[in-house]
Amino acid sequence: MNDSGDIDYLLDELVTLPSMPVTLVRVTQLLEDPSYDVHEVAKVISADPGITLKTLRLANSAYYGLRQPVATVDHAMVLLGERVIRNLVLTATAFDALQQGAARFVRHSVSCAVCMRAMRAVRAPSVTIQPEEAFVYGLIHDIGKVILEQFLPEEYGAVERMALEEGVPVFQAERDVIGLDHARAGARLAEKWKLPPVLAGAIAGHHDLSRCSADTDERNLAAWLAVADYISIMSGFGAEPGESVPPDPEVWGAAGFTSADMPEILESFFEAAPGIGELLGMVDS
């Protein structure tokens, strides 16, 4: 199979994108109603023990810095609010999906999540995404790798060998061997799960900004994901062996980062990096 392979055919026939998990569907539906009932949302989350456990562990983790322990979803909703809870449920769902992937993918995804949040902390006034969105977007951006490896294990082994032996980027090897890269696969999953269109577009474009729409936020987010990817790899949290291609100047420009910005951004990430281990424990639980 080569680059000319029909992407829709590949996604329809070879890769079965997982359906949007029921709990996330229901929570999203309920929260779309401005007059939603907090207890009804909490009831839906609480009916899913796996998501409840992960949501409460996340809410009680150092990342949310709550002064009092949270024991119930109702309590978490009151303390954290609807937007945070929606992203907590999405994060917990993403942890479930990542659990299917190899440990190195999970570690890289969690590192990118932590890096995105650290970048957001430094750049709070100039970006539209919230900290919890930055985190979960980083967590999800490479979910396409998990899908491709899960459904096409032999081909994905060939992808990794090609990347290592020929020194080409993994996304290029995916295109050459499978005819589809993880960015496209991940974007389709984001669309299928009805995640924000800006996220689906940014996932599609995080290795190629020309795939993004003209939407400035989408290009900015795609560039942030590319930078978080690169920082994670340089920090020893890469997903694959072999060399990394640094983002090109267009990406840094779209992200809004200059050389002089990087020491502060990196220190913010280095400070948060010890938390990666705690979060990895939640993925495995």
Added chain:
Amino acid sequence: MIKWQRQGPALVGTIQLANSRRGKVVLTSSASGASRGVMAVFPVAGGQSVTTATLDDCMNELTPAQVTAILCAQERAFGSGRLPPLEAP
């Protein structure tokens, strides 16, 4: 991408600045102190001597990717264990 090599207690890599000047970047310690534990060394025309510069001195001539590679390598080699250690020959 910068290839790092150990030379005694230091890590050394080759860089090229935006003005095409080529030199070595030397990592000697963690990022504390005035020099931030990073020094760039450039040959002077004729090759008989060298000039040195701090990371801040070179910042405008380095790409964000180069600054990232340098500071991540420094943190992995000389930091307080917040990142996986760097393996350099």
